[in-house]
Amino acid sequence: MTENQQAEIEWRDGAVPVSTRFADPYYSRQDGLAETRHVFVAGNGLPDRFRPGFHIAELGFGTGLNMLAALKAWIASATPGRLRFTSFEAFPMAARDMAQALAAFPELTDQARPLLAAWSEGRTRIETDHLDARIVLGDARESLSEWHGRADAWFLDGFAPARNPELWQPDLLQEVALHTAPRSTCATYTAAGLVRRALADAGFTVERRPGFGRKRHMTVGRLP
Numbered sequence: 695m696t697e698n699q700q701a702e703i704e705w706r707d708g709a710v711p712v713s714t715r716f717a718d719p720y721y722s723r724q725d726g727l728a729e730t731r732h733v734f735v736a737g738n739g740l741p742d743r744f745r746p747g748f749h750i751a752e753l754g755f756g757t758g759l760n761m762l763a764a765l766k767a768w769i770a771s772a773t774p775g776r777l778r779f780t781s782f783e784a785f786p787m788a789a790r791d792m793a794q795a796l797a798a799f800p801e802l803t804d805q806a807r808p809l810l811a812a813w814s815e816g817r818t819r820i821e822t823d824h825l826d827a828r829i830v831l832g833d834a835r836e837s838l839s840e841w842h843g844r845a846d847a848w849f850l851d852g853f854a855p856a857r858n859p860e861l862w863q864p865d866l867l868q869e870v871a872l873h874t875a876p877r878s879t880c881a882t883y884t885a886a887g888l889v890r891r892a893l894a895d896a897g898f899t900v901e902r903r904p905g906f907g908r909k910r911h912m913t914v915g916r917l918p
C-alpha cells in the first residue's frame with residue numbers, strides 16, 4: 695500500500711476513529727454498527743434482496759465495518775455461495791488502526807479476522823467460504839470508471855459532503871449509476887440536497903427515509 699497515502703486517525707472516546715484529513719468520524723459516535731445496519735443494510739432492502747452472486751459495491755472502505763455488517767447479515771440469511779463486495783478507498787487505514795476500530799464490535803470478531811489478516815499483509819483481496827471481497831485502492835474518481843462490475847447494491851459512504859465533496863460529485867455518482875444493475879439500489883446516510891439531486895440526475899428514483907440517531911433523514915435510490 696506504499697503508493698497510497700495512509701489515513702491519519704485520531705480517536706474519540708478511545709474507540710471511534712476520526713479522520714484528521716477530513717475532520718470527520720468514520721461512523722456514528724452513537725453506535726456505528728447500528729447505523730450501518732439501518733442505513734446501508736436495511737436501506738438497500740437487505741437481507742431480503744440477497745440471492746446467490748449478490749454484489750455490493752461501496753465508496754469509502756474505511757475500517758471495513760460496513761462490509762463486515764453486510765457479511766454477518768449474509769451469513770445469517772443462509773444464502774448459498776459467497777457475498778461479492780467491492781470497495782473503493784483512497785486513504786487506506788493502517789492495519790493496527792483498523793484492528794483498534796473493529797475491536798469495539800465484538801459481535802463481528804469472526805468476520806473481522808480474515809480482513810485483519812489480509813490487511814496486515816498488504817492484501818486487498820479477501821476470500822473466505824462466505825466472502826469474495828476486493829478493495830480497489832486509489833481515488834474513486836479515477837478507479838470507478840475503470841471497474842467492469844455492476845453492483846446490486848451501493849453503499850455511498852464518503853465523509854460528510856461538505857468535507858469530502860470529491861466523493862459526492864455529480865460525475866462520480868453518474869459512474870455509480872453506470873455501475874449499478876437494473877432495478878438495483880444505493881443508500882447513504884446523508885440527505886444533502888446536492889447528493890439527492892445528483893443521484894436523481896444520474897437516473898435513480900430517490901427517496902428520503904428516516905435517518906439514524908440524530909440524523910433526521912437518509913437517502914435511498916433505485917434504478918428503473
Ligand SMILES: C[S@@+](CC[C@H](N)C(=O)[O-])C[C@H]1O[C@@H](n2cnc3c(N)ncnc32)[C@H](O)[C@@H]1O
Pocket residue numbers: 701719720721753754755756757758759760761782783784785786832833834835851852853858860861
Ligand atoms: C466515512 S468513511 C467510510 C467508512 C467505512 N465505510 C467503514 O465501514 O468504516 C469515508 C471513506 O472514504 C474515503 N475516501 C475519501 N475520499 C475518497 C476518494 N476520493 N476516493 C476513494 N475513497 C475516498 C476515506 O478515506 C474514508 O475511508
